[in-house]
Amino acid sequence: MTRIHAAIVGLALLASGGAAAAHHSFAAEYDANKPVTLKGTVTKVEWMNPHARFYVDVKDEKGVVTNWNLELASPNVLTRNGWKRNSLTIGDEVTIEGSAAKDGSKMANARVVKLADGRQVFAGSSGGDAPPPARP
């Protein structure tokens, strides 16, 4: 299943010009040239359509906490890639690499999500132009 699916995701990438798992244009919402790295604590997980999302409290150097909204692929795409609704849970300490929203809101498309011990979860981003995570 995985290999077939992967090949098909690749074909979908070709067909769509980049948005493998999204129901809208990635480039219209997120800026691939505005990479962000966020570190914080998961406060909420929405395993819902059209995109799974999770929220993270990020503390800046002055101690001010901002809640970020991180977009993933749809639950179905994530499920087919092997993730589960509880792969990430409230309280997890995570580091996220992604692309920030063009409109300047505290939103980003999460490309890489790393747990405190270095394990990666949710590699199925909704932004097809995001490179796959590096091999460990």
Place this chain on the structure above:
Amino acid sequence: MMRTTTLALALAVGALVVASAQQTPPAPTSPAGAGGLNRGPAIPQGPAPRLPNGKVDFGGVWQGGGPVGDIRMGLAKGETIPIRPEWQAIMDKRMSKEDPEANCLPTGVPRRDPYPWRILQTDTHTSFLFEGNIHSYRQIFMNGKHPDDPDPTWYGHSIGRWEGDTLVVDTVGFNDRTWFDFIGHPHSDKLHTIERYTRTNLGTMTIETTVEDPVVYTRPFKITFTARLRPGEELMEYICNENNNWVGNITGPAKDF
């Protein structure tokens, strides 16, 4: 352990996305090995299956088969899309947040989306069940007749007939609300599509669509896309409207895709 396994799966996906982006045919897969990176069946080989009545059996779960990002990707090499300048101007002003697909409305025809779909075939009806966007269906009336004055609808009124092993689907009665792709190629309610579905082998289906819309395009044009079988796959629930609360944050023009 679970996370280790899933990470391996995700890496396999990433690696294969890169591999398939180079348009290399998928190699037959080996049994689980290399940390489980090569699991899963290959795209099946062999001739297209047939029903007891001798017709080609299109049944199964498929992926792709139509434009997602840009309909021009389906044109023959060297072809251009014959859009009228005044409609090009309309298209250029479209914003991605207005895309019906981004608003959980149907794709219409011939647009597809990155979600799997299933074909169900009987003597009287051919039905497409779409998992995503939206969780909906098309019905094709075999050897049917278009109504004289159909009400405009998202998927139009479709009749099907066989030309040899090719299923030909003729559709009229569209509304003018869908876009052909992410970048907003438009059409009017005078749209008429003729789709030709050919299962070229067990795992592959070619869909060639003639698009006629004299209001928006100066002449009919043809696009061709390929759908791939997803053996062993089942459709899952996908209710796009469940939590589509951030569509307003999509700020870019559709053409920027």
